[in-house]
Amino acid sequence: MPIVPLKFRESDDDLLLFADDAGGYFKSDDKFLHRYALGQLEPSDVRFLHENGHGFEEIGDLAYSGFEHRFASRLYVPHELDYVILVPTLRCNLACGYCQVSRVNENTPGFDWDEETIEAVLRFLGDLTTRKIKIEFQGGEPLLRLDIIKRVRDYCREKFEESEFVICTNLQEVSFEAWELLEQPDVFTSTSLDSNPLTHQSQRTITAERTNAFFRNLTAAVARLGPGKVSALPTINPQNPPPPQSVIDTFLNFGIRSIYLRPVNYQGFARKKFDAKASAKIWNRYHSSFIDALVEFNWVSDRPLEEYYFVHCLRRVLRAGHNGHVDLRNPNVVGYGYLVVDHDGKIYPTDEARMVSRVGQFDLSMGDVHSGLARDTVDALNAEALNNFHPDCVHCPYQAFCGVDLIDDLSRYGRIDLPKHLTDFCQRHTYIFDKIFSMIYSDSPKIQKSLALWSGTPHFDVALAKVHL
Amino acid sequence: MPPSYLAHLMEPASNTTRSQTIVPDALMPWVADASARFGYLHPGVGLNIEGTLVKLAGPGADDPALLQDFLFCLYRQKIYSESLIHRRMLIEGVTGFANRTT
Numbered sequence: 001m002p003i004v005p006l007k008f009r010e011s012d013d014d015l016l017l018f019a020d021d022a023g024g025y026f027k028s029d030d031k032f033l034h035r036y037a038l039g040q041l042e043p044s045d046v047r048f049l050h051e052n053g054h055g056f057e058e059i060g061d062l063a064y065s066g067f068e069h070r071f072a073s074r075l076y077v078p079h080e081l082d083y084v085i086l087v088p089t090l091r092c093n094l095a096c097g098y099c100q101v102s103r104v105n106e107n108t109p110g111f112d113w114d115e116e117t118i119e120a121v122l123r124f125l126g127d128l129t130t131r132k133i134k135i136e137f138q139g140g141e142p143l144l145r146l147d148i149i150k151r152v153r154d155y156c157r158e159k160f161e162e163s164e165f166v167i168c169t170n171l172q173e174v175s176f177e178a179w180e181l182l183e184q185p186d187v188f189t190s191t192s193l194d195s196n197p198l199t200h201q202s203q204r205t206i207t208a209e210r211t212n213a214f215f216r217n218l219t220a221a222v223a224r225l226g227p228g229k230v231s232a233l234p235t236i237n238p239q240n241p242p243p244p245q246s247v248i249d250t251f252l253n254f255g256i257r258s259i260y261l262r263p264v265n266y267q268g269f270a271r272k273k274f275d276a277k278a279s280a281k282i283w284n285r286y287h288s289s290f291i292d293a294l295v296e297f298n299w300v301s302d303r304p305l306e307e308y309y310f311v312h313c314l315r316r317v318l319r320a321g322h323n324g325h326v327d328l329r330n331p332n333v334v335g336y337g338y339l340v341v342d343h344d345g346k347i348y349p350t351d352e353a354r355m356v357s358r359v360g361q362f363d364l365s366m367g368d369v370h371s372g373l374a375r376d377t378v379d380a381l382n383a384e385a386l387n388n389f390h391p392d393c394v395h396c397p398y399q400a401f402c403g404v405d406l407i408d409d410l411s412r413y414g415r416i417d418l419p420k421h422l423t424d425f426c427q428r429h430t431y432i433f434d435k436i437f438s439m440i441y442s443d444s445p446k447i448q449k450s451l452a453l454w455s456g457t458p459h460f461d462v463a464l465a466k467v468h469l
Numbered sequence: 470m471p472p473s474y475l476a477h478l479m480e481p482a483s484n485t486t487r488s489q490t491i492v493p494d495a496l497m498p499w500v501a502d503a504s505a506r507f508g509y510l511h512p513g514v515g516l517n518i519e520g521t522l523v524k525l526a527g528p529g530a531d532d533p534a535l536l537q538d539f540l541f542c543l544y545r546q547k548i549y550s551e552s553l554i555h556r557r558m559l560i561e562g563v564t565g566f567a568n569r570t571t
Contacts, residue, residue: 002555003552004552004555005548005549005552005555005556006548007545007548008541008544008545021556021559033544034544036548037496037544037547037548038493038495038496038547059558067559068559068562068563071559071563072563075563075564388556388560389556389560394549394556395545395549419509419510421510
């Protein structure tokens, strides 16, 4: 019986984790590896592999077609353009030390859309064929141009059958008119909450007065809009991270139960101030301790907490089709399903590409709203967006769950052909999947409870932890 | 620890340590590919091949995990090369990239 290609990796229990290209996995030992690699499988091996979807009799039979379907389901297929990030201004009323988006001071002229650009953006949106649209306003601080947000919102409500708007704001100064906007049912608020007031002040607001203003506004936002309409993301300095419990306590205070931990991003102006280029190791250690803290919390709480990205990766392991995060897809084709319109009308495939371009590393722009899309550069990048044939990933059991982030590689190393295991992307995701599999194969009731909660099942199913010995 | 079917010899640790292993005959066709990959993953470790004998030398070369990793490189290269045709057919079948196997 032919066996589909199996990739393997050592795990922390002296067994090997095996996985195929469709994401089917199990654990076994080095004796099985030897039999498999040398074509000396025993009948019990063949039976196990066949029953678990790793073998077939001939191309096109039911077992093969099933595997082919599962393999295809793991691939990301870009859909029509229905998600646009708009940057109506680069001006901001804060000057965070690690600003990820290359801001300018609030009073600096020349960094807002002019009337011609506004009209071009509306024409660009008007040419989209989608019936549903999601618009995310970023900056700078987008609430500084409430007038533009309202014009775009009104236009989209008229043009599309369904519209959703996300305002990424620092919640530093929220006018009466801004609250009115945020309270609209199709408007969602996203902000930054750097773990606790002390850290937030040292990293963002600097003065006690500004810190108090932010926390007053966040309290008001949760009360007026409801926690379901407010998301808050902490940016963590891996060199000096806050204790996990203080992050948990802060988010609980605001009723926010999904926490998306992000390390300082090595892009934009952040690179000037933080040693974020080679911090994967310390970040992974911190992140692991945070997950452990969540497991402890969930064990005694009837209202669970999650770390958003970890849960996203867990779900990518357990089933296909979780392609909702733009940084973790395979192939990670950019510039089609969503794009970014910058303050000057230039179009970028991702927000990170905008930063890479702004700091002068590479010009990853793909046209502008005046003259239209030009995808030549981005399509050259997209030719490398598949991990299935990458000389490193082709040996990695996490390949089907993982993805590619070429723009992150470009940003950090100025190239996309570095050995994968030397990249931040690979180091962080190898750690995450190691952690996930150590938890899947754990017999701790505490861990199993959190895994069930995070995967959306009533109980942890031990069948998820197959072992063949 | 390396699997029991690996014969390996260790020398006392010093600045440059050494170890060696016998490659099973069935894996010999992949020694060249595995050596290239091993060298890429462990650029500080010297690799010398004499028939079926593979010798490692350099700082930390007496770490049993290194011998295991070399063996894993052999397995991986064999699995990769022998399953490449299946993998190509698979990607062709679901994406229509017709030129991958030609």
